[in-house]
Amino acid sequence: xxxxxxxxxxxxxxxxxxxxxxxxxxxxxxxxxxxxxxxxxxxxxxxxxxxxxxxxxxxxxxxxxxxxxxxxxxxxxxxxxxxxxxxxxxxxxxxxxxxxxxxxxxxxxxxxxxxxxxxxxxxxxxxxxxxxxxxxxxxxxxxxxxxxxxxxxxxxxxx
Amino acid sequence: xxxxxxxxxxxxxxxxxxxxxxxxxxxxxxxxxxxxxxxxxxxxxxxxxxxxxxxxxxxxxxxxxxxxxxxxxxxxxxxxxxxxxxxxxxxxxxxxxxxxxxxxxxxxxxxxxxxxxxxxxxxxxxxxxxxxxxxxxxxxxxxxxxxxxxxxxxxxxxxxxxxxxxxxxxxxxxxxxxxxxxxxxxxxxxxxxxxxxxxxxxxxxxxxxxxxxxxxxxxxxxxxxxxxxxxxxxxxxxxxxxxxxxxxxxxxxxxxxx
Numbered sequence: 001x002x003x004x005x006x007x008x009x010x011x012x013x014x015x016x017x018x019x020x021x022x023x024x025x026x027x028x029x030x031x032x033x034x035x036x037x038x039x040x041x042x043x044x045x046x047x048x049x050x051x052x053x054x055x056x057x058x059x060x061x062x063x064x065x066x067x068x069x070x071x072x073x074x075x076x077x078x079x080x081x082x083x084x085x086x087x088x089x090x091x092x093x094x095x096x097x098x099x100x101x102x103x104x105x106x107x108x109x110x111x112x113x114x115x116x117x118x119x120x121x122x123x124x125x126x127x128x129x130x131x132x133x134x135x136x137x138x139x140x141x142x143x144x145x146x147x148x149x150x151x152x153x154x155x156x157x158x159x
Numbered sequence: 160x161x162x163x164x165x166x167x168x169x170x171x172x173x174x175x176x177x178x179x180x181x182x183x184x185x186x187x188x189x190x191x192x193x194x195x196x197x198x199x200x201x202x203x204x205x206x207x208x209x210x211x212x213x214x215x216x217x218x219x220x221x222x223x224x225x226x227x228x229x230x231x232x233x234x235x236x237x238x239x240x241x242x243x244x245x246x247x248x249x250x251x252x253x254x255x256x257x258x259x260x261x262x263x264x265x266x267x268x269x270x271x272x273x274x275x276x277x278x279x280x281x282x283x284x285x286x287x288x289x290x291x292x293x294x295x296x297x298x299x300x301x302x303x304x305x306x307x308x309x310x311x312x313x314x315x316x317x318x319x320x321x322x323x324x325x326x327x328x329x330x331x332x333x334x335x336x337x338x339x340x341x342x343x344x345x346x347x348x349x350x351x352x353x354x355x356x357x358x359x360x361x362x363x364x365x366x367x368x369x370x371x372x373x374x375x376x377x378x379x380x381x382x383x384x385x386x387x388x389x390x391x392x393x394x395x396x397x398x399x400x401x402x403x404x405x406x407x408x409x410x411x412x413x414x415x416x417x
Contacts, residue, residue, distance in 0.1 A: 010299035014367075017292035021368075022188070023245045023279055078251045080189065081244040084373065093370045094300050094363045100405025101359075105413060118375075126379040 004044055011089035012037030019085040028081065031071055035086035039064045043090065053117070054124045060090055061128025069136040083129075092121040170205075170225040172264035174233050177201045179271055181212075181219045182235050183250045188242035191381060191389045194219065197254050204258040216240075216392045249274045282322075289318040289368060297364025302357050309355030310364035313345040317365050332403045335369055339407030342366075347415050362408055369404050371397035 015036025019029045043060035050056065068082035099114030181198045185191075194214045202210035202223050210223040222232040253274050257267065280288075293314025294307040302310070320341050324334040342365045349355050378393025 007299060010295050014292060014295045014299055017288055017295055019244075020280060020288045021242075021285065021292065023243045023277070025245060025278060077248050078189075078193075078244075080193075081248050084188065084242070084244060087373065087376065088367075089299065091373050091376055093296075093367045096370055096375070096401050097363050097366050097405065097408075098359075100401050101409055103402075104405055104409040122376050122379045125376045126383055129376075129380050130383055 008037050008040050008044070011040035014089050015039075015085045018088045022085055024081060024085065028075070028077070031075075032082060032085040035064050035067050035071075035082060036089050038067060039086055040089050054120055057090060057121055057124035058128045058131075061087070061125045062132045064090075065129055065132025066136060069132070069140075073140070087125070090125055092118055095121060166227055167225070167229050169264055170207075170227070170229060171231055171233075173205055173267065174202075174221065174223060174231050176264055176267040176271065177205075178219060178221060178233055178235050179268075180250055180254050181214065181221075182237060183271070183275070184247055185214065185216075185219065185237055186240050187246045187250075188240070188244060189247050189251075190377065191216070191386050192384065193251075197251070200258050201254060204261050206261075215386075215388045216396075243277065243279075246275070246277050249277075286315060286318050290314040292368060293317070293364045295364070296367040297361050300360050300363045302355075302360030302364065306355050306357055306360050306364070309346060309349045310361045312349060312354070313342050313361065313365050314368065316345050317342045317368065332399060335400055335403045336407040338369060339366060339404040340411050341407075343408040343411035344415075347411065358412060362412075366404060366408070369400075371400045374400070 012033040013036075016029050016033035019032040024032065039060045042063040043056050046059040047053070047056040064086045065083065068079055068086055071082050072079040095114055095118045099111055099118055102108075102111040102114055177198055180201065181194045184194050184197060191214050195212050198212045198214075198219070198221060199210055202212075202221075206226045207223040208226065210221065212222075213220045217237050219235045219237070220232075221234075222230065224230050250271075253270055257270075262270075290311040291314075294311040297310035298304070298307045317338055320338050321334070324337060329337070339362075343362060346355065346358055346361050346365075349361075350358055355361050374393055374397040378390045378397060380390075381387075381393060382390030384390075
């Protein structure tokens with residue numbers, strides 16, 4: 001339990017740290033930190049429930065895509081400004097390193113295992129991003145359309 | 160006749176400005192789709208009757224038909240990229256503003272210049288951040304507190320090596336190898352004097368700063384999205400970078416028998 005708490009905390013701090021490196025300023029850094037922590041929390045919970053790496057990463061990515069799309073519209077900034085730093089803890093840097101190490105030291109079987117896992121992880125994140133963006137895009141189209149209808153109704157009532 | 164010529168020149172200038180916007184976005188971390196959308200939106204705003212844009216990670220190609228019938232084609236080659244999300248935000252806001260009310264090319268150029276005058280963090284802040292990010296990810300990937308301290312120190316050294324290499328205009332693949340090799344060497348020394356327990360965790364903490372995990376993921380997204388060329392380019396760049404980094408660290412770690 002304590003380990004998980006530390007992991008979530010570090011994911012948040014890591015995202016915030018990368019926000020600095022990507023030249024994000026002000027309160028947005030705090031938001032990216034919260035998003036990074038959220039992503040890892042979702043990952044851990046779904047991992048406990050399903051036990052599947054692909055599903056867990058997919059759910060985690062989906063959660064931060066939704067969070068960053070909403071945040072970006074609330075504070076009026078491009079989505080990637082939130083999304084890119086938030087994604088960092090999910091990115092399979094560790095697996096990439098281990099796979100390359102296995103390749104160079106000639107451990108072919110290990111290398112294949114790592115590459116398989118790497119492809120799976122990267123695909124889970126990519127699919128999560130695409131699905132999330134599509135869902136949110138449709139959601140906001142409907143939302144704004146409904147809003148516009150309400151306003152036009154009001155105007156016709158007034159006149 | 161004279162006026163016709165000057166308007167043609169103006170349209171060429173505008174296309175050049177629009178490509179500047181695209182270049183700034185692409186150079187600083189925006190995705191291919193956003194760049195193409197922005198360029199198309201700007202061309203529409205200026206009344207170009209048709210605009211065809213092809214963007215891949217390393218170049219932008221734009222052909223547009225000006226309102227006076229002139230067909231203009233311009234290309235940009237993007238050589239180096241970095242991530243500055245603040246700048247992407249400002250250029251994006253500027254492009255929306257200009258799409259809402261188009262302005263002459265000289266004013267456009269001035270506004271782009273202004274947008275580039277960026278608030279950037281001082282080198283000292285980035286230097287310290289390198290240390291902290293290394294330490295955070297060393298702990299995140301399962302290292303203990305002492306590993307974090309070791310990663311902090313080697314992260315600071317990584318930043319110094321990277322800056323020096325940049326000043327020497329070193330080949331970037333070679334620089335990545337060198338960075339990871341020196342970091343690995345520092346870690347071996349630190350382990351030897353008793354700071355840190357797991358060399359791999361410390362190494363991953365440092366390497367998170369170099370390794371193209373994000374590039375790998377976004378290139379896969381491009382591939383699935385249908386931007387096949389950009390996706391393949393990104394994927395290959397990421398793989399080559401990863402191999403370069405791994406060679407550096409593996410040579411040192413195995414050479415010294417850790």
